[in-house]
Amino acid sequence: MISIKTTTGYICRFAFIAAVALTGPGVAPVIAKVAKSPTIIIADTHLKAFEGIYQQKDNEYRVYKITADGDKLIAQQLGGDQKLTLTRKSDLEFEFLDDDGDEKIPVVFSKNEAGEINQITLGGRQIWAKINSYTPPKEVQLTPEQIKVLAGKYQSDERADLFLTITAIPDGLTLKQSWDGKEIHFKPLSEVLFLNQAFGFPLKFTKDASGNPTKVLAFNRDTWNKVKE
Numbered sequence: 001m002i003s004i005k006t007t008t009g010y011i012c013r014f015a016f017i018a019a020v021a022l023t024g025p026g027v028a029p030v031i032a033k034v035a036k037s038p039t040i041i042i043a044d045t046h047l048k049a050f051e052g053i054y055q056q057k058d059n060e061y062r063v064y065k066i067t068a069d070g071d072k073l074i075a076q077q078l079g080g081d082q083k084l085t086l087t088r089k090s091d092l093e094f095e096f097l098d099d100d101g102d103e104k105i106p107v108v109f110s111k112n113e114a115g116e117i118n119q120i121t122l123g124g125r126q127i128w129a130k131i132n133s134y135t136p137p138k139e140v141q142l143t144p145e146q147i148k149v150l151a152g153k154y155q156s157d158e159r160a161d162l163f164l165t166i167t168a169i170p171d172g173l174t175l176k177q178s179w180d181g182k183e184i185h186f187k188p189l190s191e192v193l194f195l196n197q198a199f200g201f202p203l204k205f206t207k208d209a210s211g212n213p214t215k216v217l218a219f220n221r222d223t224w225n226k227v228k229e
Helices: 144-148
Strands: 007-010 039-042 052-056 063-069 072-077 083-088 093-097 104-111 117-122 126-131 152-156 163-169 172-177 183-188 193-196 201-207 213-218 222-226
Touching (some): 052 117, 144 163, 183 201
Antiparallel strands (some): 007 039, 052 063, 052 126, 063 072, 072 083, 104 117, 152 222, 163 172, 172 183, 183 193, 193 201, 201 213, 213 222
């Protein structure tokens, strides 16, 4: 990585409070109002350089297209409805408000050796790579039998008190979470791979030699084991 020069300037950083001298008893001093100083961001990188398509490295189904809009960036989810406004904090640093609107999430861009924007670090953890193009996944048609075999109860590999109940529906699967009752619908991409496009949430099933499911990997990170009934 090349060194990026990031400079944030502050105009009138120190406010001054002026007090008028007392000219006689009972006269209160006059305090001047403190003027708020604007923050000027000196940026070497033009906003157009950030434009492009970004894909989460550990989940290929989470993809956003970023475009410049005035002095901000707009991140639009591809395949979903989420739209984020990124506000600039420094040359390569931006932030946006979370869904509740009470927390600011940092978005830090990086450059390659050629000085081109090539990735994002989101929230200090998630890595998103800039890609040239994106082809949305295609749904497939499965028979009712192919879908129904995946239905059942799945137990968390890490917490024995957490379960997912998966049921078959005509065009895919419905997942219900035991801890909050939330239901999420999935469409098939293959016999063992299903996707909720809006959330970028994949389900990957593992089957035994007989074709029966033994576990499911949710969101590319959490393993749930099929409960024998």
